[in-house]
Amino acid sequence: MQPMAPANVLYAALLVPTVLYLVVTRRRSRRLPPGPAGLPLVGSLPFIDPNLHTYFAGLAAKHGPILSIRLGSKVDIVITSPELAREVLRDQDSVFANRVMPDAGNAVSFGGVQNIVGNPVGPMWRLLRRLCVHEMLSPSGLANVHDLRRHEFRSTLRYLHTKSGEPVDVGAQMFLNTMNVITSAMWGGTIGSESERAAVGSEFRGLVAEVTELLGTPNVSDFFPALAPFDLQGIRGKMERFRSRFDLMFAKIIQQRMKAQQDGGETATDFLECMLKMEKEGGDGKAPFTMDNVKALLLDMVVGGTETTSNTVEWAMAEMLQNPQVLKKAQQELDSVVGRDEVVEEWHLPQLHYLRMVIKETLRLHPALPLMVPHSPSAAWTVGGYHVPEGSRVFVNVWAIQRNPLVWNEPLEFNPERFAGDEGHKWDFTGSQFDYFPFGSGRRICAGIAMAEKMTAYSVAMLLQAFDWKLPQGVQPDLSEKFGIVMKKAAPLVAIPTPRLSKPELYYS
Numbered sequence: 001m002q003p004m005a006p007a008n009v010l011y012a013a014l015l016v017p018t019v020l021y022l023v024v025t026r027r028r029s030r031r032l033p034p035g036p037a038g039l040p041l042v043g044s045l046p047f048i049d050p051n052l053h054t055y056f057a058g059l060a061a062k063h064g065p066i067l068s069i070r071l072g073s074k075v076d077i078v079i080t081s082p083e084l085a086r087e088v089l090r091d092q093d094s095v096f097a098n099r100v101m102p103d104a105g106n107a108v109s110f111g112g113v114q115n116i117v118g119n120p121v122g123p124m125w126r127l128l129r130r131l132c133v134h135e136m137l138s139p140s141g142l143a144n145v146h147d148l149r150r151h152e153f154r155s156t157l158r159y160l161h162t163k164s165g166e167p168v169d170v171g172a173q174m175f176l177n178t179m180n181v182i183t184s185a186m187w188g189g190t191i192g193s194e195s196e197r198a199a200v201g202s203e204f205r206g207l208v209a210e211v212t213e214l215l216g217t218p219n220v221s222d223f224f225p226a227l228a229p230f231d232l233q234g235i236r237g238k239m240e241r242f243r244s245r246f247d248l249m250f251a252k253i254i255q256q257r258m259k260a261q262q263d264g265g266e267t268a269t270d271f272l273e274c275m276l277k278m279e280k281e282g283g284d285g286k287a288p289f290t291m292d293n294v295k296a297l298l299l300d301m302v303v304g305g306t307e308t309t310s311n312t313v314e315w316a317m318a319e320m321l322q323n324p325q326v327l328k329k330a331q332q333e334l335d336s337v338v339g340r341d342e343v344v345e346e347w348h349l350p351q352l353h354y355l356r357m358v359i360k361e362t363l364r365l366h367p368a369l370p371l372m373v374p375h376s377p378s379a380a381w382t383v384g385g386y387h388v389p390e391g392s393r394v395f396v397n398v399w400a401i402q403r404n405p406l407v408w409n410e411p412l413e414f415n416p417e418r419f420a421g422d423e424g425h426k427w428d429f430t431g432s433q434f435d436y437f438p439f440g441s442g443r444r445i446c447a448g449i450a451m452a453e454k455m456t457a458y459s460v461a462m463l464l465q466a467f468d469w470k471l472p473q474g475v476q477p478d479l480s481e482k483f484g485i486v487m488k489k490a491a492p493l494v495a496i497p498t499p500r501l502s503k504p505e506l507y508y509s
């Protein structure tokens, strides 16, 4: 046998390891992340805990920062480290920016993907997002409805004053306040009288509560999509009925507005007006825009904006009642910036630095969406060296990441001071830091950050400036959580307000 030429030896010496490397990495990259074994057919379904955020955190402690879990016929991926969150939400954002809508979500959102939350990234999603972020939720959009917002806050202030000395369900009041603010930003004064507005508000409240409850209910149709047509738990049927009720309510409001336009009334500057304009134009040339989009967007705002905001305010108040030194410091700041001879206004908010730190700390310990809204890759991909199947649901456990003891000193302590100074300022709501991102990050970041910031700060400022708060006799502070599509307090915060402004008339000004 002829000896090999030196060039061939070199070639073989390079080729063999290269082929081996490709085989090994390819095999490795087809490997799903580690995770619980589960049972045949049902996977880990029988073992999941309803408090999914803590259940997933427990699995991550065992299986690592990326894990896979089979629930029925679907594989879900859970991410629990800042590095991998960055990979999914920033480095590979263009691949991971899609969603898998639950069956219930499809049923309620006006013909499937008519809304922002459910739409895959594309011309339609861009148009819907631009409308929301640039028209309704931009600084100028929010400024347009400042007076309506102030009106709602003042009526909550009056109501709370009538309840002085009595137990108040803080979350329920804040839910009502937020709902009224969001609906008035959407369709302004379209609904005539106060009593008519109150009736619409209360119907909405009931519907939104039922919709969010059902969105958080485990559904066989999602675990076994082949069974979805049978709607075994009746969830789709219920959601379709809710959608019809929303449809009727929205149709009535839209009709009233169109009639007002025909009668040549004053031109409104609210969100409904700019959506109706877009509907008349039929879209932006790249995507169509129909009446279904108008209704689906209205629903997005109500469902996405109310409980997230009001629960954050409730958590902030609950944490401060547990940590009275924080509450006192926030009130001292309010006294020095606003005093007690006038009611706090939105224009005071930029000067309330400590209050802003309180909100940041609340969203660190209690992010409203603990697993965010699941993302989904548009193609099979590799994350952290593991295979992530196309169309799988990817949960990012922001709740666990924001309690990571490697990043946060005494992570379970409620300590707003950690957001002070240059070190603290780096954590904000822009999603640029992957150890703190309560509003998400990347192109799917929350569309309502500007409104959420304003609403949470204004609400907490009003509650603390106008009242002292205490728990009813014998009630202990309780900070237990209840997982849902939006994280709740397990026991609603009931507390007693005592007026602290200098004159009673101020509550009715």
Ligand code: HEM
Pocket (backbone or CB within 6 Å): 116, 117, 118, 129, 182, 300, 301, 302, 304, 305, 306, 308, 309, 312, 363, 367, 368, 369, 372, 373, 374, 375, 438, 439, 440, 441, 443, 444, 445, 446, 447, 448, 449, 451, 452, 456
């Ligand atoms: C404290 C209050 C809030 C928190 C903590 C919050 C948090 C979030 C998070 C984590 C996401 C998912 C991000 C992702 O998937 O990467 C999201 C999405 C969204 N939020 Fe918020 N949110 C709040 C308030 C609001 C408000 C007031 C509105 C509107 C009125 C709103 C509208 C939306 C919409 C439309 C989306 C979907 C965005 C998309 O898929 O492109 N949110 N929010």
